[in-house]
Amino acid sequence: MRIGIVTSGLGIARQCLRKNTSVYRTCRRQVTGSGSPLDLNVDSKTGIAVLSMNKPPVNSLNLEFLTELNIALEKVENDKQCKGLIITSSIPKIFSAGLDITEMYQPDIDRLEEFWRTLQDMWIKLYGMNCVTIAAINGHSPAGGCLMSMSCDYRIMAPNYTIGLNETQLGIVAPFWFADVMLNTVGFRQTEMALQLGTLFKTEEALNIGLIDKVVPQEEVLSAAQQEMQRWFKIPGFARQLSKTELRRPTIEKLLKKKEEDIGYFRDYITKDAIQKSLGMYLESLKNRRK
């Protein structure tokens, strides 16, 4: 497993005490190992963890990447110093291209089921995180990228990108729990149109329908997220957490009750000839775009 705590908090704290410069005073802890597709940095002074996705070329969510995301989310949730989590990307112009389509095209069935279970687990964790979560969307964020963004408490996005659940454009259907999260975010009317049309909203459009909460220039996305976090930190943690749990629990429980059924449904649906044909054509069209 590539994620591992590489520096102990105590060691870094000692360094912080020794080197009382502005850089060291932040007591930053790099929690991920080198070569990991995730950079997780915990700032013990502010209580903010920054999780940056770094899986070229497009941060697509395959089984291994989802597994690492799950481990990182668990680390953050178990770290008593973390009060907030910012999710962002280290890949220029792309937050995440969503699910790795190659996981769904001509799949190995055991792996396909594991892939879906790992995605379910990632979403259940992220949507139900106790700490404050902010998506710093510094690039395109289609489908699974949009799901991750919507699962955070707040979304800040840079201009001139796109975000949305575009599944129908691939000839596939967003699962009920993707739809539920969108419904909870932008309401029924916007969801029924967006899901049928597979709309990818430009940043400004996404702001207008409430799919994102704020637009700031590209270079300010991360600092704006850090700043926004302070507003959330001012609220007594327990009251804020309980309010979130009360609102999100029914949506999470709906999937928890049907997890295995959902995996079977996904497997049977994705392996249909017509769906495989659509996915193959979509993959081909992605490759041909650059020609």
Ligand SMILES: CCCCCCCCC/C=C/C(=O)SCCNC(=O)CCNC(=O)[C@H](O)C(C)(C)COP(=O)(O)OP(=O)(O)OC[C@H]1O[C@@H](n2cnc3c(N)ncnc32)[C@H](O)[C@@H]1OP(=O)(O)O
């Ligand atoms: C009923 C219910 C039951 C359940 C029914 C099933 C439910 C499934 C739910 C699905 C959820 C999803 O997330 S489906 C995924 C949806 N995602 C998308 O549609 C995004 C597609 N990608 C893009 O639009 C673009 O790549 C974008 C992200 C904007 C970046 O554009 P760029 O020009 O920078 O880069 P590109 O040249 O396009 O891409 C670089 C390379 O990455 C590859 N690539 C791009 N996106 C990829 C992806 N998602 N998966 C794999 N590979 C991808 C391209 O093919 C290229 O490969 P090379 O040519 O080899 O270099």
